[in-house]
Amino acid sequence: MQRYVLQISFDGTPFNGWQRQKNAPSVQQEIEEKLSIILGKETTVTGCGRTDTGVHANEFFLHFDADKELSNYTHLHKLNTMLPPQIAVQNIYKVSLDFNTRFDALNREYVYLIHFNKNPFLIDKSLKLGKKNLDVNKMNQAANLLLEVEDFTSFSKVKTQTKTNNCDVTFAYWENIENGIKFTIKANRFLRNMVRAIVGTCLAVGEGKMEIEEFKQVIENKNRQSAGTSVPACGLYLKKVTYPNNAFNV
Secondary structure, X not given: OEEEEEEEEEOXXXXXXXXXXXXXXXXXXXXXXXXXXXXXXXXXXXXXXXXXXXXXXXXXXXXXXXXXXXXXXXXXXXXXXXXXXXXXXXXXXEEOOOOOOOOOOOEEEEEEEEEOOOOHHHOOOOEEOOOOOOOHHHHHHHHHHHHHOOEOHHHOOOOOOOOOOEOOEEEEEEEEEOOEEEEEEEEXXXXXXXXXXXXXXXXXXXXXXXXXXXXXXXXXXXXXXXXOOOOOHHHEEEEEEEOOOOOOOO
């Protein structure tokens, strides 16, 4: 038996997130169905995390076990031929049998994109926001407070199955881009809806609806109702997942 990792990217628009569901299309279901055909047996996969409906991934990793040798050329090509155009396999790696794409990840990086002018090519790929007078400097003052926080309950969905809402955010930054702004955040783990809630609350600061002290109070309240409205999923991307050195060199 050999364990393999697939590095994939996907457009999350037509899927109800990564995780397999009973009555809705998911990225995991597509991967498992096609792998099962190639391997000649029912195959289940474990992903590096879960993404909500409509969220995209530039880089996503999953692992599975197989009793046959897989080629990074032949089987990668077969998988890409069989998968829908919204999912692409970038690499196939051999890993040790105890490797786990979810629990061995050191950190994850998300990006959220916002554009100001109407653009047909950004439909479902970025949030269209009409207001251009956002105070990005104040939004970065708010984002910088996240580096000092341990408990992110205020930015998490309620009634989740997580044992703790503690996260270690090491980078959070807003920047101007052509026709819009971009938010990048990096942490060891993320809670459900966390990035979208943070973005929505930062936007409230940028629009002048919330002061920095109020943003700080939101964090300290540890209450989701204190934070701003979650932004739509369309602008959110899982950008990068980092693993220990040599994890894929087996």
